Amino acid sequence: MSPVLGKDLLDLESLSAEQLRLILDTAEPFKAISERAIKKVPVLRGKTIVNLFYENSTRTRTSFEFAEKRLSADTVNIAVAASSIAKGETLVDTARNLEAMRIDMVVIRHPASGAPRFLAQRIESNVVNAGDGTHEHPTQGLLDLLTLRDKCGRLEGLKVCIVGDVMHSRVARSNIWGLRKLGAEVAVCGPRSLLPAAIESLGVHHVFARVEQAIEWADALNVLRLQLERMQAGYIPSLREYNRVFGVSRARLERAPKDLVILHPGPINRGVEIDSDVADGPHSVILDQVTNGVAVRMAVLYLLAGGRPELATAAQGGDSR
Amino acid sequence: MPAPRPLLDAKAMERTLKRMADQIVELYGGGDRPLVLVGIQRRGVQLANRLARIIKEHEGLDVPQGALDITLYRDDLQTVGPRPLVGATDVPWQLEGSNCVIVDDVLYTGRTVRAALDELADFGRPARIALAVLVDRGGRELPIQPDIVGKTVDVPRGGRVDVQVVELDGTDGVTVQGGATA
Incomplete structure (x- = not known):
């Protein structure tokens, strides 16, 4: 049984060495996709990902967005200053409203340590921590x-x-x-x-x-x-x-x-x-x-998007050729 | 399930590959278009390699080879979950305008070939794409048929066809498990 990531990526503290190796080994072939003339594979076609950034970030947000687009996901960026969060909406309310629009994943950066975990426990979508307070990135x-x-x-x-x-x-x-x-x-x-x-x-x-x-x-x-x-x-x-x-x-x-x-x-x-x-x-x-950042984020998104063991009942090894 | 029984031994597999190589050259090797072989990871890659070597020996023709890992083009991420990416994708630059032959070990549902066609299109536009498989086991779920077949065998759902190649398995051969009629 190969390791799986589960629903969210919140920290490295709770991952096993096998799970870490799985992500790194998966990232390796993803590097080559960014070197192709057509830098895109269809594996997350039809998935919707929201990049919810409560802190400024150029590198990390851009890197996630490239990773998402190169996997063919549809992406929306929400920067706090320009959103209803500035009007006082709570984190959970924001996320529930997004879920009501049928999203599949949230990539969140937040100044409060633990905010991604708090969110992950309250919504169905996959949550990826893009940096929370002084906790983890x-x-x-x-x-x-x-x-x-x-x-x-x-x-x-x-x-x-x-x-x-x-x-x-x-x-x-x-x-x-x-x-x-x-x-x-x-x-x-x-x-x-x-x-x-x-x-x-x-x-x-x-x-x-x-x-x-x-x-x-x-x-x-x-x-x-x-x-x-x-x-x-x-x-x-x-x-x-x-x-x-x-x-x-x-x-x-x-x-x-x-x-x-x-x-x-x-x-x-x-x-x-x-x-x-x-x-x-x-x-x-x-x-x-910076180059590797895109590949590693592609690997994480790929593993999370399909990595719901409860949905994988039809897994039968490689015999559906 | 009964024990696997041999369908092709090493000798028969070698003979079959020779015949497939001849057919590839006959059907797609002439004219001014380059011939390109692209194997599907995993064992299609070794078989494409073998076919290219035979063509080189018999015809003196250098055939560019490539490899496709179609994992990211599959249509079953949701139901099966993420699979490990087993091998590199590496498509030769001669693909554009070529006669491209996709090589795989076993043809079953046709879904892998569908994915390979999609992936190949992201690398270029061959003049023509053909499909060569060592074993056609029936059971198609898509309107996809091979152009060159080594061996046809009817293996119902639940059965298995296993191709072994020296490079990965230490031995050559094909075995079948489950009720089959040759």
Whole structure:
């Protein structure tokens, strides 16, 4: 019995290693579809997907939309500022109204941690978490896993350090869960004020106070975006000081015993958490991450759309040729 | 269900493929249009490979080959659920304007071939598309018929036809399970 995903994708914490591998293995052939002259397959023809974004996002929303369109689904984008949500409608009311128009899936980004789960328990449609508060960003975690597996050939035993504002980062949480389940060693590095108090309870192997130590230890760095408002909130003294202590620069990488793979979820603050010559350098896989994002989201949508075991009673193996 | 009984052994399968290769060249190999073989994942790919090799040996003709994984073009996602994508889709650039022969191991309902026709159309427009199958077991659910058949056998619903190829299974042969009349 091969693993299935179930109705929703809400986090990586609750997925098994088999389910994670299923998504990554499914994403691999989906990459080729975006390289075809006709970048479209009919597998989700007739499905309607709503992208419900309560926070601004260009990259993630566009990536989901491309994934949906390349699978032939019909898509509607709802941005909060221009909707009746701005008039005070609750999340569940919004979703129920959408369901009354017979949708099949909701892709949701929300500033409140847990909002996608709350929604998933109350509607019939599949729910995909596109980032919720400081909880998780599962498809970003998956595309990071896929990119690392491609570039390094394996995840088992790979040493990955997440650098930056781990405390506020849903990307960091999805990475930690996903990497650990697939056998990688995970470390974090950042100012103590931006690491969660109980970071060790997430099962990380090391907590580095200096980025030089992280660079010496790791095979790959996942450099997080430093939200500029963290400075106003007093977590760090200044952007310049942050860059001086934690910035990933070429000079620092050149002292490493080996070449490191450099990931960044974007958007990049050049000269703050990462220097331009690193972001654009030969070991940066930042644009591969973006390419892989479409493939991984296609895989998730494909697996969720058909992955309702209760509907799959007619499954008979491959004998309907 | 009774034990599987052999329909073709390795020798007979080799002979059958030779005959199919001859027919492919005879029907579609002439003229100025390129001949292209496209196998359906999985075992259609190995069979297309075999046919191309025989054509090369006998006629000295280099036949471009491709592969189709039709999983994403199936019509049963809702009822059967997502299937693993087993192989690459890789269609040769010569497809446009070619004589394209789709190759599969077993023809049954015709739904796989329907999906393959849809997928092929996304890659180009052959001048002509033909269908070659090693075994036609009957039981069509769509108006689709093969142009070249290795072996015809009537296997009712519930029966099985299994094609084995050296490349994947370590041996060549075809077996049938369930009441069949050759």
